[in-house]
Amino acid sequence: MNVKSPGTLSRRHALLLSASAAASLMGPAAALAQAPAASYPDRAVKIIVPFAPGAGTDAMARLVAQKLGEVMNTSFVVDNKAGASGAIGTQYVAQAPADGYTLLLVASPFTTVAASLPSANYDPLQQFAPVGLIATGPLVWAANTKLPASTMQELVALARQKPGVLNYGSAGAGGVNHLVLELLKARTGTYITHIPYRGVAPATMDMISGQIELVTGTIPALLPFIKNGSIKPLAVTSARRSSALPGVPSMLESGFSGIDVVNYFALMAPRGTPAAIIESLNAAIHKVVALPEVVTRFKADAVDAMPGSPAQLGQFIEADYRAWRNVVKAQNLKIE
Template identity: 45%
Template sequence: MQRRVLYHALMALSLATAACAASAQAAAKYPSRPIKIVVPFAPGGTTDALARLVGQHMTQDWGQAVVIENKPGAGATLGADAVAKAPGDGYTLLMGAAHHTIAQNVYAKVPYHFGRDFAPVTVVAMVPNMVVVNANVPARTIQEFIALAKSQPGKLNYGSAGAGTAHHLIGEMFKLRAGVDLVHVPYKGSSPAVADLLSGQVQLMFDTVTSGLPQVKAGKTRALAVTTAKRSSALPDVPSLSETVLPGFDVGTWFGILAPAATPPDIVNKLNAEIVKIINTPEVRKQMLEMGSEPVGNTPAQMAAQIKTELDAFGAVVKQIKLTVE
């Protein structure tokens, strides 16, 4: 009996050693052909711009073409599903975003699990969302706005890019934490929501800095706070919710690279080292900051922990407000 147990243990060790050796060998040869980064949105916008920026420098460094494939649809789940089902060899990657941690919770049917079917590589950038109000709203600070909202329950409206979007879920988190009654008005995209914010049809939005910065700088809207724990480099004078009225509030719109779950750790680590190096170059950091994105470049483990935290946090909000999107 002892011999049999020892035999099986040695066989398991031998197989594990062989698998590690094969993984290391595959990583040593990687990449030997073009790499595809799937962007689950239409061309244009932050997700696409960041994917192309990173891909361009990967091509220069590795001498292999990095092709961007835009695959929009089904709330960003169509492109993600294609990557989840791709071979785990490092040649098909996803430019994922916070939208995916939300979609996992709000869509009735998602053909993959975002926390299990992907190998996180690194968060490329974080774009803070901001509490932004129409210029005519009589609140100059976030404290004044919360007081105003509490004095007029159900009278102030906030616009979003649609039910189940980051704008919407961050708005609901804010309502629950701040104890205010705001009316959600969903639009078919960010542009019409911003148009109604400017005209005063809605009083506020939880818009991204990249989208809302031009109107703030022009004085057409007023940024009261950012939703990430750290202030935005693009709006250094605007405080965070965490440092003012809601300690610990830390939600933004992240964008990052993921691979299929079966991708060998050595290839994931090689991708991580390359992309983090790109993010930390002065040229790339400057370009990211100019588009309102905060460069990140963390480890696979840190990205995995962030995804789990967001899946749980958004899941709790979705359950509390009983939200389901078909």
């Protein structure tokens, strides 16, 4: 919460021969360790999306799969394995062979669900190898236009005056939309009633009609309603403003330090995947996010490219997971 050379042999053949020669000197075990990295990828790679087609995570996976395929000269195929708030697809990858041919496209539920739902039955820190962060983007706090609060400070003041009266709709219990509310409540000592929906869209419709007062959602999901005046934005959930909503303050500007919540997109692999394969994929991610068409797409989706090393992604995932675990404990949440 709070990253072919010319000559007699092609470069690929030269690498294979070099790896083979080195392996023969180092023994059978070393040969087995070297071979996958030297030839990777030599067949299609699956990217598992733990959500249904059409969701934001699915759209990101399809963009990344297409561009990784172009960069690495092989097929990257998206496979949706939805269910249990993302846990089914995530568990599938945790149990897959650690050979680089089954990857997981993760977003914030990867850590929030593991932190809040005991039934998730996977460990984001112990069962996966970080490959690379792709992009991040904040959510935006939005309210019904009739709510007598137009800033986060006014919202908190109203919540203190009327404990439990304000209703907040989330995309489902245990997701980032839910836990960002619990984080605000924990930091401000307020009580706002949480109402879980099956997605942000129906919650937004109920907010527009006046059945609930508040939601958070990704900027692309809420921007059309902000532009036409159906809802009003209060703040983005991050510590800095979003270029997609330049007139909307950040949480830090709103007077709430230490609250920096972003949705993220990253690739993970099963634990034990060879480091050389991880490094190859990470280098490809850096190339993908720098492509002009990807830069344009990210801008439209209100996310920022955030490539970094596998180690940096590992640190990011650990910090996010532990922060949400602390929120779950502080609020004594019991989610099943």
